[in-house]
Amino acid sequence: MIYVKTDVEGYVKxxxxxxxxxxxxxxxxxxxxxxxxxxxxxxLIFEACKSCGLxxxxxxxxAIQMVEREIDGKKVLKPQIDYAKCCFCGxxxxxxPRGALRFTCFPMLVTMDKNNLNIxxxxxxNLPN
Ligand code: SF4
Ligand code: SF4
Numbered sequence: 001m002i003y004v005k006t007d008v009e010g011y012v013k014x015x016x017x018x019x020x021x022x023x024x025x026x027x028x029x030x031x032x033x034x035x036x037x038x039x040x041x042x043x044l045i046f047e048a049c050k051s052c053g054l055x056x057x058x059x060x061x062x063a064i065q066m067v068e069r070e071i072d073g074k075k076v077l078k079p080q081i082d083y084a085k086c087c088f089c090g091x092x093x094x095x096x097p098r099g100a101l102r103f104t105c106f107p108m109l110v111t112m113d114k115n116n117l118n119i120x121x122x123x124x125x126n127l128p129n
Contacts, residue, residue: 038105039088042081044121048100051077055092055101061085064092067120083109083117 056064056079063085066077079092079101093101101121111117 036105038107039090039103040106041083041104041109042093042121043102043104044079045098045100045102046071046078048098049078049096050098050100052097053077053079054095054097055079058091058095059086060089060091061087063087069120078121080118080120083119084114 051066053066056066063082064079065082067080068075069078070076088103090103093103109117
């Protein structure tokens, strides 16, 4: 009997909130900033990255690969993130000795093909912070 009472109370509370709360969803595309400390897409400061690979080593989901890029005629390794695997834990950001890998509060990751989520970070240098 106590379970029925709890269930009923829960439904009543949900119904109350449904009509009282007003709009609680964000528009899409989102109104930014969502919050200052939100963990959105990463940004890579290319000049600061020393290609040490620590971010790739610490990633628990093996979402980061060091891939070869050509910069000013020189071949260098830079991190690339597969967002189909990333859980936004932040370990890669925390361990980066140069502060080269950072979160933005830009949350949009929308695609119909998960292969499009394996992203070369240089493309994102101009995203809003
Ligand atoms: S982003 Fe930071 S941790 Fe990753 S390779 Fe560059 S310097 Fe190293
Ligand atoms: S935020 Fe976490 S899961 Fe995502 S790439 Fe960095 S270490 Fe890996």
